[in-house]
Amino acid sequence: DAKTTQPPSMDCAEGRAANLPCNHSTISGNEYVYWYRQIHSQGPQYIIHGLKNNETNEMASLIITEDRKSSTLILPHATLRDTAVYYCIVKGAAGNKLTFGGGTRVLVKP
Amino acid sequence: DAGVTQSPTHLIKTRGQHVTLRCSPISGHKSVSWYQQVLGQGPQFIFQYYEKEERGRGNFPDRFSARQFPNYSSELNVNALLLGDSALYLCASSFTGAESPLHFGNGTRLTVT
Numbered sequence: 409d410a411k412t413t414q415p416p417s418m419d420c421a422e423g424r425a426a427n428l429p430c431n432h433s434t435i436s437g438n439e440y441v442y443w444y445r446q447i448h449s450q451g452p453q454y455i456i457h458g459l460k461n462n463e464t465n466e467m468a469s470l471i472i473t474e475d476r477k478s479s480t481l482i483l484p485h486a487t488l489r490d491t492a493v494y495y496c497i498v499k500g501a502a503g504n505k506l507t508f509g510g511g512t513r514v515l516v517k518p
Numbered sequence: 519d520a521g522v523t524q525s526p527t528h529l530i531k532t533r534g535q536h537v538t539l540r541c542s543p544i545s546g547h548k549s550v551s552w553y554q555q556v557l558g559q560g561p562q563f564i565f566q567y568y569e570k571e572e573r574g575r576g577n578f579p580d581r582f583s584a585r586q587f588p589n590y591s592s593e594l595n596v597n598a599l600l601l602g603d604s605a606l607y608l609c610a611s612s613f614t615g616a617e618s619p620l621h622f623g624n625g626t627r628l629t630v631t
Contacts, residue, residue, distance in 0.1 A: 444622075449624075450624050450625075451522075451610075451622035451623050451625050452561065452608070452610075453622070454619045454620065454621055454622075457619055459617075495560065501617060503566060503573065503574050504551040504566040504573070504574065504610070504612060504620060505574055505576070506563065506620060507563070508561050509560060510560065511560060
């Protein structure tokens with residue numbers, strides 16, 4: 409599975425949009441981009457995933473560049489409860505092995 | 519709907535002992551995976567099971583084993599515990615579709631003394 413690169417940390421103001429970048433320049437054509445977050449002492453929570461089209465659900469939006477080498481997770485209106493470590497993961501269609509990197513530690517401030 | 523449930527939530531063991539951790543997947547999910555998360559790091563893949571068969575294994579010693587039952591629940595066993603086995607053990611379940619996302623439980627916190 410392709411490796412991902414994320415900034416180690418970022419701050420966001422409560423009520424504002426949070427844009428979390430992820431680079432995956434070696435992604436293959438059949439690999440998906442998944443986003444998870446982990447709040448302290450809890451298991452990772454699935455947020456969203458996509459292949460090449462932009463995706464939106466009740467939690468977030470995922471924007472994937474046309475060349476698929478990078479993506480952005482958008483939390484439209486960040487709340488204090490969105491403070492967590494966010495992981496961007498690239499995974500092929502086969503198997504359930506998720507390779508977690510360091511993630512981005514997001515701190516939402518009042 | 520009930521999510522992935524794991525038991526126990528916390529456990530303290532002594533070096534050399536063995537431990538069994540349990541996981542019940544989300545209803546309808548047939549695939550179960552296990553991950554180890556050491557403090558300060560991201561989760562590391564240990565096993566995947568589907569239809570009671572091992573479908574994937576991470577870089578863990580043979581002291582780690584698992585099985586899946588006909589009701590799709592799963593157990594993770596660790597023998598001859600070492601201090602370094604202290605970690606949060608996470609179970610995740612999913613549908614069998616190729617892109618189906620994994621859904622994680624809140625884990626079992628194992629402390630080896």
